[in-house]
Amino acid sequence: MQEWYMVNMTTPKVTFQDSTSDYYGSLTIAALAELIVNAADRAARDELLSRRVCAVNGERLSVPEYLLSLKDCVKLPKYASVMLIEGAFDRTLSKFFSFPGDGNGHVNCRCYYRPFLKYVEPLICGKDFMEQERIAANKLRSFIYRQFRWSLCDAMRKANGFSKTYQWKISDLENYKVQMPSVMTGKQCKKFLEENIGQSDTKNVSTQQDIQHIIDEQLFVPSMIPLGADCFDTFASQTTISPLEQLIESETKDNLQLSLCIANEKADNLDSVRISIARIGRDKVRKLVVAIFDAIDTANYRPSVLGREFGVSPAAMTRFASLKWDTENAKIPQLWQNVARYVVHLPQYSKMLYETGLYDTLSSMVLED
Structure with a gap:
């Protein structure tokens, strides 16, 4: 009777079974990885994932078991959700299990076994069977650990919405x-x-x-914002400045208006702007954003009228910068999400938002992006 090992997850849901084929059981780790890469061999994948190739504290664990042990050892930052760990676990397991068409988006395990194979082949060349397996197992464990840490960073980065x-x-x-x-x-x-x-x-x-x-x-270094910091200079004097904060400081030290900062950001990142807006060109996009804020400031903002001046259709203006939207059935207009990103991240605005109780509302706008 072969041993069965099951892992219950949100995504993906998989079941691993030891291979019943003597052929796959006789292959080395590198040979199994080669079959996965070159032939998309699912039986080779199942055999590799069922083997106890990861040595941890005197125990030998299979790949899923090793990932479970990594998940249990993670210490999250204060207030971080445990769902981040679950997401990192799911994503890492997908990297070593999923083929295109398995229902896990665009994850393709061959893209992860390929660099592992390329790295380990020169190291095992000319070695006997036992030495090949020892080297390959150690490198596979290190590779899995690296992928798990990256998946965790990716989950934390996406969760913050910035x-x-x-x-x-x-x-x-x-x-x-x-x-x-x-x-x-x-x-x-x-x-x-x-x-x-x-x-x-x-x-x-x-x-x-x-x-x-x-x-x-x-760059993605979390930092606490003291509520006593009433301006960026005060915040900077109380905190070790990270590279990202230095970039923000250079953006704000010239006392640029928020509207101009956002206008520059949209103009410099046309790839992330709606095509219907980006097509008018960088200079016009910058002027359009500034004009929107100016019109709002004078209580004279009419999206369709302003859009006509810049060659933007009413429908495009509605999706980009309408002042009215249904939060349950439609996305928040792109420009206002951009504003939310700025004000919840910059310390001089964050303090005000905390004190007025608007921080959570604007943060939720960022997360909906």
Whole structure:
């Protein structure tokens, strides 16, 4: 009777069973990974995931069991939800289990076994069977741990609602889509990536996950905002300034109006703006956003009229910056989500929002994006 091992999760729901084939049971870890990568062999995947290849504190655990042990050891930041750990566990297991079409989005386990195989093959070349298995098992455990930590960072970053997708173009044939803080402009994103990862004309880049890991480590750093900080300078003097906060400081030290900061952000990130708005061009987008705030300030804002002046249809203006929307059946207009991102993140606004009781409301707007 073969041993059965079941894992209950929210997504994905899977059941692993030891392979009944002597053929798969006789293969090395690397050989199984090669079958998964080159032939999308599900039986090879099941065999690999059922093997107790991860040594932890004198015990040998299967991949799902090892992930469960990692999940139990995570210490979350104060107030963080345990659902973050569950999400990281689900996502990591999907990376080593799911093939396209399995109902887990675009996750493809072959994309994760491939770099593992590429890394481990030179290390085991010429070694006997036992040594091959020892090396491959150790490297697989390290690789799984790395993926779990990245999945946890990804879950925490998405939960805070302050990230946006930025496409970094390395060359005509190479570009990366990464998650960057939403308050950073396109120019700031590019500058940070070039200074911390490599110039656009070099090859000082590894993988998209390596890049995202550097971003997570240096930019997505939670910081407490003291309610006694009545301006950014006061906050900065009380706190160790992270790279992201330095970027915010450079944006605000010139006393730019909030409307102009947001206008610059939208103009510098046309890829994230609705196509119907972005098509009018960077300069017009900047002027449109400033004009919207000016019209609201004078109680003279009529979206369809203002949109006509800039060549934007009434429907597009409604989705972009309408003052009325049904929160239950429609998304909050894009511009107001952008405003929420700024004011809940910048310390000088956060203090006011806490005191007026608006912080939770605006934070929920950010999370709906």
